[in-house]
Structure formats: structure tokens, C-alpha cells
Amino acid sequence: MRKEDLETVIGLEVHVELATKSKIFCSCSTEFGAPPNTHVCPICLGLPGVLPVLNKKALEYAVRAALALNCEIAPFSKFDRKNYFYPDLPKAYQISQYDQPLAYGGYVDIEVNGEKRRIRIKRVHLEEDAGKLLHAGDDIAGAATSLVDFNRSGVPLIEIVSEPDIRSPEEARLYLMKLKTILEYLGVSDCKMEEGSLRCDANLSVRPRGAKELGTKTEIKNMNSFRAVFKGLEYEERRQKEALAAGEEIVQETRHWDENRSVTVSMRGKEEAHDYRYFPDPDLVPLIIDRAWVEEIRRSLPELPDARRERFQREYGLPAYDAEVLTASRTLADFYDECVRLFPDPKAVSNFVMSEVLRLLNAEGKDIVDTPLTPQHLAKLLGLVKEGTISGKIAKDVFEEVFKTGRDPAEIVKERGLVQISDEGELARIVDEVLAANPAVVADYRGGKEKAFTFLVGQVMKATRGKANPALVNKLLKEKLS
Amino acid sequence: MKISMAEVEHVARLARLELTPEEKEKFTHQLNDILEFAAKLQAIDTEGVPPTSHVLNLKNVWREDEVHDWLTQEEALANAPAAADGCFQVPRIIEE
Incomplete structure (x- = not known):
């Protein structure tokens, strides 16, 4: 089998922590980063004799996410116990959902090389997160130990399982980005991969192109960033294709992505452990969700990324690319919408946001809401350019200060004396001076050297410290040189 | 419905139970009796x-999303x- 004749099949299991205040089955805080074992109680520590009670908000968020992912909400669903031993799981079972998940049968559309691809979603279910294992060094006695912090134990999760519809690591990355964007729009999770509030496991197999049956799959874990998902899957895809091309067989197993070495490594001994002996949790009664409530949640869904992108193209006349970039995060899209409301020139706002605003946001790794910049600032700044008070170039300098300090752009312009020189008499005088100081260049221009003109414009700008009205400078120079 | 000794061993391993050969024999019988019943x-x-x-x-038993402190770390x-270090200490888990 040649490598070129093989196609890749990927399915993703994405775990998302829901942004509730309290845990899924108890009233402990879900706050991230607290000192270890300070948000715990008998329920999430798995002490005997306790009774878990479902957090209604967690259920609502799960329904909200499932609806946005075009799923059906099950008329009947229940919680099950998934039994296994691990020190981060104090009850020795995880409360999850097995054969009757909350929601099923949805999809997410992604765009790959300008083409729409639909990734079907098999199911969305609710479950609890486990605690966190910290691997400490050897202690004084020389015995190696691990430390367990149960603050995360019982934080609500949804697991979103895709069908094996993904055909490349790049599609996997795009699908994951799309999920993240949708969930952020919904406000059901902060989706921070670096804090573990969005985690992704993948199943990957390869098969002869066009084959109906799936090849033997491996499960890849520990991909903790979008880049790791892409790199890990790319590695695993290559490994499997090379193995098959060499006539070897793929072993069904769990593999661990090793970020430092950029390889996936087999985790032996896990194969036989996949016997979780699920059974219904007798402590948690079934969910028979009121359809009216589901419809109420459906009506409360915000405008989702795809719809918003289309609206930006339609309503603001933006190119597809601009609309895509501006709607990639809800906060940025909100910011843009508000700017356009205040300064109704969509293209001018888009140009400035896509160049200057995003440049500084990316440089500082910040979200727009974490900066002092407001839509009012940007609208005012663009207004100053439009009415000719400052040049576009000066606007960029002023913007940097607004972005850092949140000060009023007009005030900065006034204080730093940046008001554009549009007084024709004053500019004419400066132009004359520049021409007089550069006779050789003037001669060059008259001799047909076009570039000499640009130099002269630059000299006028220099003389005015960038404040000269560029259109006026051009006009005056042309007049005087003709 | 007949449960084999191999299945008893498998279930015992999943439950982290160590059984003697006599116990395996005994539990195989007993489990079969239960299943038969x-x-x-x-x-x-x-x-x-x-x-x-x-x-x-x-059905539908739930609570509102409210935070209440319960235990201190101590x-x-x-x-x-x-x-x-404020954590439960356990034998190191070896990921083979």
C-alpha cells in the first residue's frame, strides 16, 4: 500500500469546563488557581454517605451548547457511573452519561481551502471533572509520591464527540477552533486550553482511499494547545501511513503526545483497562427536560459566528476575509459592531481594527476587553482623521497611546500638538523652503526622475514632524514643480 | 448463562481484589448461582x-448555581x- 493511496480519518472528543460558579453536584467554587484542596467538600472528595445534586446552570449551559451545535436534546437522559481506579478520582467512579446522553446528532460547519465541510457531532453529554495530580520529586525518604488537589474534582464538563468525519490534522484544528469560537459566543466556557478548560483527545486511523470500513485506530491524548493538536495528529498520521506502507499492522492503543520530543508514545497496559462497568447512578434521578425550557434556551442563543460573519459581509459590505477575522472572537465582533455604530464607515473601521488594533492585541496577547481601549476611543480617533485634524499616520501613533492608557484621543492630539497642518499658506511656505534647500533633487525631478518627488514629500513631512496634510503637500509640490 | 473462572479473575483485577485459588473457585460457583437465580x-x-x-x-432534581464554602484545607x-503541600499524598502513579 503506497502512502499516497491512504486517507486519514479523525474523530475528536472535546472536554469543555462549563463556566458555572459552583461545581456540578455540590456547592464548592469552581474558581481556577486557588490554593490546593480549598474548594472541596464531602461530595467532591468522595466521602461515604453523601448525595450529589445536579447544578441546574450546568444543565442549562450544556443544553445551550448542544443547541448551538445543532443537536437534538434527548427526551430522556440519565447519569451513569464509569468505574475505574485512579488517585484523582476519589469515588473510584466518574459520574458521566453512557447510553442515554443529554444530546445527539448535531454538526459544525468548517471552511477548508474555501470549501465548506460539515463535521457531524455524535453526542454531547454532561460529566464531572477529576482532581489534579501533581507529580512531585522524590521525598526525603526517597519514596516517589504524587500529590492530589481536588479543587477541580466535580467541575462540570461537557464532552463533545464528533463522528469520524475529519480528514486531516488541519481540519481537526479548524474544527476545534470553530468549537471554541461557538462556545465562547455562548458564554458557557472560557475555553482556555492553557488552563485546561478545553481539552482534546483524538482517534485517528488511516485506510485505503475510498474504503468504507475504518482502519485500526489509536487514541491520542495530552495535546494541550491548538498547535499540539495539529502537530500530534500530523505525527500520528505519518506514523500510521509509514507503518502500513511498510506492511506493518497498526496496534489499537492509547498514545501520549510528547511535546518536547514531538512524537506520540504508546501507553502500554491501558488496553485491558477499558472495561468501565457503567451502570445508572442511583443517586441522580433521570432528566426529562421540559420542551418549553429547551425552546426558551434556543430563543436566548446569541447570533453565532457563522451568522455574524455573513451579516458582516452583507450589512457592512466587508470582504469574506475581514468578516472572518472580525468574528473570530465575540468580544472583537462586539467591539467592531459598536465602533461602526458610532462611526458608520465599516471599511475604515475594519481596516484600522485589522491592522492597528489586532497588531497590538497580538503583540500583548490580550483580549480587547482586557485593554483600556473602548469603541468610543476608536470612533473618535477615526473621526479626527476624517475631518482632517490629524493624518492617518499620526493616528497610528495616537492610537498606541490610547491603547495603553485609555486616554481621550482628542486630548492626546491637543497636548502633543499633533494637529495636522492644513493651512495652505503655511504649508506653501514650508514647501518653498524644502525646494530651495534641495536644488539638485528638484533638477532630478524635472529631468524625469519620479522618485525625487517622493523624497521631497518626505522632506516636507520631516520639516512638519509628520503633521502636514499629505494631500495638500502633494498638490502644492505638483503646482510648484510644474 | 455460565461465568468462567477467567471472567472472575478479570472482574477481580478490575476491582483490585486479590483472590486465592480457593476463593476463585468458590466465587465462580457463587456468582453462577446468583446469575442463575x-x-x-x-x-x-x-x-x-x-x-x-x-x-x-x-425526575429533574436540581439546585441553583450557588457557592457555599464547606471545608478548609486543614x-x-x-x-x-x-x-x-496542601495536597493528599499518594504513591506515584507510573504511566507505563
Whole structure:
């Protein structure tokens, strides 16, 4: 089998922590980063004799996410116990959902090389997160130990399982980005991969192109960033294709992505452990969700990324690319919408946001809401350019200060004396001076050297410290040189 | 329905139980007796009866999303056989 004749099949299991205040089955805080074992109680520590009670908000968020992912909400669903031993799981079972998940049968559309691809979603279910294992060094006695912090134990999760519809690591990355964007729009999770509030496991197999049956799959874990998902899957895809091309067989197993070495490594001994002996949790009664409530949640869904992108193209006349970039995060899209409301020139706002605003946001790794910049600032700044008070170039300098300090752009312009020189008499005088100081260049221009003109414009700008009205400078120079 | 000794060993391993050869023998018999007894239920006609997952006639029990503190770190760790740095201390898990 040649490598070129093989196609890749990927399915993703994405775990998302829901942004509730309290845990899924108890009233402990879900706050991230607290000192270890300070948000715990008998329920999430798995002490005997306790009774878990479902957090209604967690259920609502799960329904909200499932609806946005075009799923059906099950008329009947229940919680099950998934039994296994691990020190981060104090009850020795995880409360999850097995054969009757909350929601099923949805999809997410992604765009790959300008083409729409639909990734079907098999199911969305609710479950609890486990605690966190910290691997400490050897202690004084020389015995190696691990430390367990149960603050995360019982934080609500949804697991979103895709069908094996993904055909490349790049599609996997795009699908994951799309999920993240949708969930952020919904406000059901902060989706921070670096804090573990969005985690992704993948199943990957390869098969002869066009084959109906799936090849033997491996499960890849520990991909903790979008880049790791892409790199890990790319590695695993290559490994499997090379193995098959060499006539070897793929072993069904769990593999661990090793970020430092950029390889996936087999985790032996896990194969036989996949016997979780699920059974219904007798402590948690079934969910028979009121359809009216589901419809109420459906009506409360915000405008989702795809719809918003289309609206930006339609309503603001933006190119597809601009609309895509501006709607990639809800906060940025909100910011843009508000700017356009205040300064109704969509293209001018888009140009400035896509160049200057995003440049500084990316440089500082910040979200727009974490900066002092407001839509009012940007609208005012663009207004100053439009009415000719400052040049576009000066606007960029002023913007940097607004972005850092949140000060009023007009005030900065006034204080730093940046008001554009549009007084024709004053500019004419400066132009004359520049021409007089550069006779050789003037001669060059008259001799047909076009570039000499640009130099002269630059000299006028220099003389005015960038404040000269560029259109006026051009006009005056042309007049005087003709 | 017959359960084999291999299955008893498998279930024992999943439950982290160490059984002697005599116990394996004994539990294989006992489990078979239990399963045989339960098999009598199969004789009942359940046509049109929905499966029961819960015996309580309750549904949709939930609480509001409110935070209440419960234990301090000290209290949480009070019964831990070993603790360090505010954490429960356990033998290192070896990922083979």
C-alpha cells in the first residue's frame, strides 16, 4: 500500500469546563488557581454517605451548547457511573452519561481551502471533572509520591464527540477552533486550553482511499494547545501511513503526545483497562427536560459566528476575509459592531481594527476587553482623521497611546500638538523652503526622475514632524514643480 | 448463562481484589448461582415494558448555581494517611 493511496480519518472528543460558579453536584467554587484542596467538600472528595445534586446552570449551559451545535436534546437522559481506579478520582467512579446522553446528532460547519465541510457531532453529554495530580520529586525518604488537589474534582464538563468525519490534522484544528469560537459566543466556557478548560483527545486511523470500513485506530491524548493538536495528529498520521506502507499492522492503543520530543508514545497496559462497568447512578434521578425550557434556551442563543460573519459581509459590505477575522472572537465582533455604530464607515473601521488594533492585541496577547481601549476611543480617533485634524499616520501613533492608557484621543492630539497642518499658506511656505534647500533633487525631478518627488514629500513631512496634510503637500509640490 | 473462572479473575483485577485459588473457585460457583437465580427473571414477559434505570419515581432534581464554602484545607486533609503541600499524598502513579 503506497502512502499516497491512504486517507486519514479523525474523530475528536472535546472536554469543555462549563463556566458555572459552583461545581456540578455540590456547592464548592469552581474558581481556577486557588490554593490546593480549598474548594472541596464531602461530595467532591468522595466521602461515604453523601448525595450529589445536579447544578441546574450546568444543565442549562450544556443544553445551550448542544443547541448551538445543532443537536437534538434527548427526551430522556440519565447519569451513569464509569468505574475505574485512579488517585484523582476519589469515588473510584466518574459520574458521566453512557447510553442515554443529554444530546445527539448535531454538526459544525468548517471552511477548508474555501470549501465548506460539515463535521457531524455524535453526542454531547454532561460529566464531572477529576482532581489534579501533581507529580512531585522524590521525598526525603526517597519514596516517589504524587500529590492530589481536588479543587477541580466535580467541575462540570461537557464532552463533545464528533463522528469520524475529519480528514486531516488541519481540519481537526479548524474544527476545534470553530468549537471554541461557538462556545465562547455562548458564554458557557472560557475555553482556555492553557488552563485546561478545553481539552482534546483524538482517534485517528488511516485506510485505503475510498474504503468504507475504518482502519485500526489509536487514541491520542495530552495535546494541550491548538498547535499540539495539529502537530500530534500530523505525527500520528505519518506514523500510521509509514507503518502500513511498510506492511506493518497498526496496534489499537492509547498514545501520549510528547511535546518536547514531538512524537506520540504508546501507553502500554491501558488496553485491558477499558472495561468501565457503567451502570445508572442511583443517586441522580433521570432528566426529562421540559420542551418549553429547551425552546426558551434556543430563543436566548446569541447570533453565532457563522451568522455574524455573513451579516458582516452583507450589512457592512466587508470582504469574506475581514468578516472572518472580525468574528473570530465575540468580544472583537462586539467591539467592531459598536465602533461602526458610532462611526458608520465599516471599511475604515475594519481596516484600522485589522491592522492597528489586532497588531497590538497580538503583540500583548490580550483580549480587547482586557485593554483600556473602548469603541468610543476608536470612533473618535477615526473621526479626527476624517475631518482632517490629524493624518492617518499620526493616528497610528495616537492610537498606541490610547491603547495603553485609555486616554481621550482628542486630548492626546491637543497636548502633543499633533494637529495636522492644513493651512495652505503655511504649508506653501514650508514647501518653498524644502525646494530651495534641495536644488539638485528638484533638477532630478524635472529631468524625469519620479522618485525625487517622493523624497521631497518626505522632506516636507520631516520639516512638519509628520503633521502636514499629505494631500495638500502633494498638490502644492505638483503646482510648484510644474 | 455460565461465568468462567477467567471472567472472575478479570472482574477481580478490575476491582483490585486479590483472590486465592480457593476463593476463585468458590466465587465462580457463587456468582453462577446468583446469575442463575437472576435468570429466572428472563422468563417474565417484558414486551412493551420500558427498561427501568431508577426505582424512585422522581425526575429533574436540581439546585441553583450557588457557592457555599464547606471545608478548609486543614479539615479536608485531616483524615489523609499522608499529606504534603496542601495536597493528599499518594504513591506515584507510573504511566507505563
